[in-house]
Amino acid sequence: MALSGKNIATISVVFSAISWMIMLASSLLIQFEKVNMVQNGLPIFVPYVFYIFFVLLLYVFYRAQVLSADGINVIDLLWRVFVTGLVATLLSLLARYFLMALEGSQHANNPYFLIIIFEVHLGLATAYLISIFVVWKRLVLYQKNRKLLRIWQFFETSFFFSFLFFFFHKGYFDISFNLILGFFAIMSFVLSANLKWVAYLNYRQKWNSILLLLLIAFYILYFLRTIHDLPGFIAATYDMTQNITLLALFAFTFVYSVFSMLVLLFNLPTSSVFEQKFEEVINFQRLSQSRNTGHDEKQVYDILLESSVSAVMANGAWLEVYNDEDAPMVLYHKISPKRRLEILEKLQKAKIKKLRSSDPVKDMQTRRFMANINDLEYRSILAFPLYVQNRELGMLYLLKDLYDGFNKEMIEIIRTFANQASISVENFKLLKEAIDNERYKEQLKIAKSFQKILLPENLDRFDDFEIAAYSKAAAEVGGDFYDSYKSDDDRIALTIGDVSGKGTSAAFSMSQMKAIFQSLNMIDLPLHEFTNKTNLALGKCLERTLFITAIFLRIYKSIKTIEYSRAGHCPLLYYTAHDNMANYLELPGMGLGVLRDVRYENHIQVGNILYRKGDILVMYTDGIIEARNESNEEYGYDRLKKIIESSATETCEEIENSIVKSVFNFCGARTPDDDFTLVIIKFK
Amino acid sequence: MIDIKNELEEEGVYLIKVSGEVDASSSIFLDQSIGEAVEKYDKILIDCEKIEYISSAGLGVFMSYINELEEKKIGLVLYGLSDKVLHVFQILGLDKLLKLVDTKSEAKEFLNGISL
Numbered sequence: 001m002a003l004s005g006k007n008i009a010t011i012s013v014v015f016s017a018i019s020w021m022i023m024l025a026s027s028l029l030i031q032f033e034k035v036n037m038v039q040n041g042l043p044i045f046v047p048y049v050f051y052i053f054f055v056l057l058l059y060v061f062y063r064a065q066v067l068s069a070d071g072i073n074v075i076d077l078l079w080r081v082f083v084t085g086l087v088a089t090l091l092s093l094l095a096r097y098f099l100m101a102l103e104g105s106q107h108a109n110n111p112y113f114l115i116i117i118f119e120v121h122l123g124l125a126t127a128y129l130i131s132i133f134v135v136w137k138r139l140v141l142y143q144k145n146r147k148l149l150r151i152w153q154f155f156e157t158s159f160f161f162s163f164l165f166f167f168f169h170k171g172y173f174d175i176s177f178n179l180i181l182g183f184f185a186i187m188s189f190v191l192s193a194n195l196k197w198v199a200y201l202n203y204r205q206k207w208n209s210i211l212l213l214l215l216i217a218f219y220i221l222y223f224l225r226t227i228h229d230l231p232g233f234i235a236a237t238y239d240m241t242q243n244i245t246l247l248a249l250f251a252f253t254f255v256y257s258v259f260s261m262l263v264l265l266f267n268l269p270t271s272s273v274f275e276q277k278f279e280e281v282i283n284f285q286r287l288s289q290s291r292n293t294g295h296d297e298k299q300v301y302d303i304l305l306e307s308s309v310s311a312v313m314a315n316g317a318w319l320e321v322y323n324d325e326d327a328p329m330v331l332y333h334k335i336s337p338k339r340r341l342e343i344l345e346k347l348q349k350a351k352i353k354k355l356r357s358s359d360p361v362k363d364m365q366t367r368r369f370m371a372n373i374n375d376l377e378y379r380s381i382l383a384f385p386l387y388v389q390n391r392e393l394g395m396l397y398l399l400k401d402l403y404d405g406f407n408k409e410m411i412e413i414i415r416t417f418a419n420q421a422s423i424s425v426e427n428f429k430l431l432k433e434a435i436d437n438e439r440y441k442e443q444l445k446i447a448k449s450f451q452k453i454l455l456p457e458n459l460d461r462f463d464d465f466e467i468a469a470y471s472k473a474a475a476e477v478g479g480d481f482y483d484s485y486k487s488d489d490d491r492i493a494l495t496i497g498d499v500s501g502k503g504t505s506a507a508f509s510m511s512q513m514k515a516i517f518q519s520l521n522m523i524d525l526p527l528h529e530f531t532n533k534t535n536l537a538l539g540k541c542l543e544r545t546l547f548i549t550a551i552f553l554r555i556y557k558s559i560k561t562i563e564y565s566r567a568g569h570c571p572l573l574y575y576t577a578h579d580n581m582a583n584y585l586e587l588p589g590m591g592l593g594v595l596r597d598v599r600y601e602n603h604i605q606v607g608n609i610l611y612r613k614g615d616i617l618v619m620y621t622d623g624i625i626e627a628r629n630e631s632n633e634e635y636g637y638d639r640l641k642k643i644i645e646s647s648a649t650e651t652c653e654e655i656e657n658s659i660v661k662s663v664f665n666f667c668g669a670r671t672p673d674d675d676f677t678l679v680i681i682k683f684k
Numbered sequence: 685m686i687d688i689k690n691e692l693e694e695e696g697v698y699l700i701k702v703s704g705e706v707d708a709s710s711s712i713f714l715d716q717s718i719g720e721a722v723e724k725y726d727k728i729l730i731d732c733e734k735i736e737y738i739s740s741a742g743l744g745v746f747m748s749y750i751n752e753l754e755e756k757k758i759g760l761v762l763y764g765l766s767d768k769v770l771h772v773f774q775i776l777g778l779d780k781l782l783k784l785v786d787t788k789s790e791a792k793e794f795l796n797g798i799s800l
Contacts, residue, residue: 500740501708545715545744549776568776590777594747603777622740634768 009064016057023050024119031111045167048243051122052163055245058127062134074197075205077135078212084131085219088124092226095120118230125223126246132216132253140256142197155187162245177244184248185255192259200278201264203271210264217257224250276311280413283307287420297428301331304386304396304421309333311417312410314398316378321386321394328394335399339377343399346373347381370411372403380405384418388426444476444504451477451507454514459494460486462557464684465611466652470660471677478675479506480621483514485521490558493521496619496679497550497569500591505543512541513548513592527554531565532601539596547593551619555611555681562609562617567592570622575644577614582644584637585609615683616655618644623676627663630670635663652682686710687734688717697795698725703734706742715745718760722749726758727795729788733764743776750781759783761791 026046033041066077095117107113141152165180201209286303305319316335320328330340350371372380378399386393396418400406451473459482461467471480479499486492495517499506516537520530531552538548551572553564564572568591575582590603611617620640627635639662647658656678663676689701698721706714721728746762753760761783765773773779785791 498740500744545741545748547740547744547747547776549740570775588777590780591743591747594777595750595781603780626737 006064009061012057012060012064016054016061019050019053019057020119020123023047023054024116026050027115027119028112031115035111048166051126051243054123055126055130055163058130059134062131066134066138074139074201075208075212077138078209078216081132081135082212082215085128085216088128089219089222092121092124092223096226114230118227121223121227121230122246125227126249128219128223129246129249129253132220132257133249136253136256139197139260140191140194142194148194151187151191155191158184158187159245159248162248165244180244181247181251184244185251188252188255189259191252192256195260195263198260198263198267199274201271202275203268206264206268206271210261213257213261213264217254217261220250220254220257224254280307280311283311284416284420287417287424297425300421300424300428301394304417305331305333308396308398308414308417311413312382312398312400312406315401316399317397319394319396322392340397343373343375343378343381343397346375347371350374350381370406377401379403382406382411382414384414386418386422386425388422388429393422393425447477447504447507451510454507454511455481456483459679460484460492462492462555464557464560465555466682466684467679468652468656469677469679470656471675472672473675474623474671474673475675477504477507479510480623480675480677481510481513482619482677482679483517485518487521487524490556492555492557493517494553494555494619494679494681495550496621496677497548497567497592498621498623498675498677499548500546505546509542509546509548513538513550527552527563527565527606528601528604531567531604531606535567535592535596535600538592542593542596547591549591549622553617553619560611562611563606564609565589565604565606567604568594570620570625573618573620573640573644574609575616575618575648577612577616577648580645580648582616582618582641582648584641611683613683614648616644616648617681617683618659619679619681621675621677623672623674624659624663624678626674627667627672627676628670629667635666639666652680655682656680686713688713690717690721693729695727696725697727697729697792699729699731701731701734703736705737705739706735706745707737707739708741711739711741711745714742715748718745718749722752722756722758722760726756728758728760729791729795730760730762731764731788732762732769733766735765735769738769738772743772743778746778746782747776759795761785761794763788763791 024047026042030042030044030047032038066072099117102113137152137156141148144152162180162184165177198206198209283303284307287300287307301319301321305317308314309317314333316339317333318335318340319331321331322328330337332340335343350373353370368384370380370382379402380400382398382400382405384396384398386396396414398406398414455469455471459467459469469482471478471482473480479501480497481499482494482496484492484494497510497513499509499513516534520533520537525533534550534552542548547568549569550567551564551569552567553562553572555562564585564587566572566585566587566589568589571584571586573582574585585607587607588603588605590600594600595603609617618640624640625635625637629635640659643659643662644655647655650658659678659680663672686702686704686706688703691699691701693699700717700721702714702717704710718728718730749760752758763785764787765784770779770784773782773784783791783794785794
């Protein structure tokens with residue numbers, strides 16, 4: 001079972017307490033045996049062994065605690081250590097108070113009592129030092145590297161081995177003892193050089209840390225002195241001077257505390273610089289990330305202004321953002337619009353300094369520059385343009401209350417900010433465009449599928465003719481259409497048409513045309529009147545410059561007659577089988593919507609054809625006639641006529657294929673730039 | 685591509701010279717020119733000699749002025765249309781509504797005829 005940090009902490013603290021109690025009990029027992037001259041009693045190292053357990057379990061406890069508080073900051077860590085020290089010291093004072101209260105009584109020199117007092121202090125001091133040790137470890141290893149980690153591991157292992165010293169050594173402060181202590185002292189100094197965390201504290205945090213460290217160091221000294229002075233130090237059943245581990249702990253925690261304090265103190269004057277730089281980095285990040293977090297352009301400008309002001313410590317600033325049509329949008333920082341205009345006026349008289357020697361002098365008014373101005377409040381000004389794709393997007397003005405207030409570093413940082421802001425704004429624009437484009441595409445897709453429905457899949461037919469249709473739009477949606485309406489078993493109405501203009505607007509008009517065609521066909525009108533009414537109805541819907549050309553025809557099966565009118569559309573092509581000739585039927589007529597009143601009626605003519613077996617009727621749109629090849633020639637009427645004559649014996653669909661193939665062959669690499677539509681009827 | 689040149693001919697006759705291809709995008713400029721001309725002049729000549737191609741959008745521009753010309757009694761004559769361009773006008777039936785002539789002198793003659 002995996003143990004969580006909390007469980008580990010609880011278990012280890014319980015066992016360390018037990019270890020401490022066994023240590024105390026065994027110490028008392030040894031003392032008892034000593035007083036009563038018991039032979040072969042408890043070995044003298046027993047309390048020490050339990051002391052080792054106590055130390056190790058405490059270490060596990062504190063480590064688990066510090067590890068579980070992962071996101072914690074330095075100040076909080078120091079605060080914890082301080083609180084531990086405070087509690088330990090208060091407990092120690094309490095114990096000593098008892099000792100003092102007993103002064104003079106017989107108990108004052110009771111060895112058992114002194115041992116208890118001593119073991120309490122030993123426990124408190126050790127606990128305190130271990131808590132420091134764990135936190136100091138974290139601080140030393142702040143932004144660690146491999147080498148540092150190795151040194152630390154070596155240092156920690158040395159502590160472990162120092163426990164063993166007790167078992168092999170009996171002398172007081174001899175050479176080997178001093179050597180080992182010296183080793184720990186040197187290691188402490190070496191490790192005390194690792195104080196990277198200091199740099200990340202701001203001014204206030206540094207002061208807080210100094211204060212906390214001062215108290216922490218004070219408590220360390222207090223315990224060192226107290227333990228040394230306690231009568232139990234000597235009276236203890238084992239010699240504490242042999243406890244090199246504890247001394248080394250004292251040494252390391254104290255040395256690191258003092259070093260930290262000094263470094264913090266010396267870092268105080270420069271901390272504002274670091275804070276400044278740090279803020280710049282943060283601001284830069286805000287500028288570059290703003291596009292991701294749902295900000296808008298205005299927020300980018302706000303961040304830019306705010307960041308720039310804090311980066312150069314400006315006393316006032318404004319940001320002009322140029323829009324295409326309106327007056328510039330101005331964002332102010334600690335300056336009124338009125339003062340802005342005054343300063344701009346003063347700027348006219350000021351001597352402008354170039355920021356770079358390469359900047360052209362002529363454009364100085366609109367480009368980056370620096371100037372000292374004659375103003376009571378402000379003495380110098382820095383102006384910086386924002387560019388997006390070589391277009392000036394805006395201008396940033398920063399003001400300071402001293403002459404030549406902007407140095408090279410400041411200009412550099414402003415340049416970086418301005419560039420980043422420009423990129424962010426550009427990204428906004430690009431993103432917006434991309435979304436808009438996507439939306440248009442989606443709309444076109446809908447229009448396309450909608451238009452497909454408008455063109456009938458199967459045209460109405462009688463058994464005495466075949467019919468085939470083909471339509472291809474140049475864009476997603478087109479303006480060509482065809483439709484049919486079967487009135488009864490004798491009459492079928494057909495139409496083909498072309499809405500002027502292209503694309504979506506044409507498709508829109510086409511749907512109106514379809515509705516009108518279908519509606520009017522329900523009423524039994526003569527073709528002349530039908531054409532007239534269609535024009536009047538369309539006249540009410542079509543935009544001023546739009547018109548529709550169409551051919552309306554009716555096939556009467558019983559009398560084998562085609563009746564047709566031409567509303568400004570390309571003339572019908574009619575092939576007669578008996579003479580193998582195709583001809584264009586140039587009946588006069590006028591486009592729908594060209595004249596939108598009763599006058600239109602005068603321009604309508606109706607033609608009649610008697611059809612016979614093998615005759616072919618071709619309806620088409622101008623996209624075929626005007627299809628052009630690479631040398632800009634038009635496909636033209638003659639080619640269409642000839643292809644019909646040469647393929648007249650084929651079926652309707654074959655003829656359709658021949659025409660389409662012929663047009664595409666003619667165009668070659670050039671794609672047709674207009675919609676083109678074909679309806680072919682072949683009589684049987 | 686389209687190229688439109690406007691100039692004032694003698695006797696208050698305004699001349700618009702159109703050359704190139706009058707398609708959907710370029711017809712906007714044609715619309716502007718005619719629009720400005722009908723505001724100020726009542727005799728307008730449109731030189732179509734150099735029109736290579738006219739699309740339905742271009743025809744739409746001419747069409748859209750038919751009513752206005754009639755209401756304001758403005759004389760507008762197109763001249764010098766190539767056979768192909770003329771055919772396009774004819775198919776749509778615009779030849780019935782607009783005055784289309786061969787030469788500039790014919791066009792002027794027509795305009796002067798109106799004023800008489």
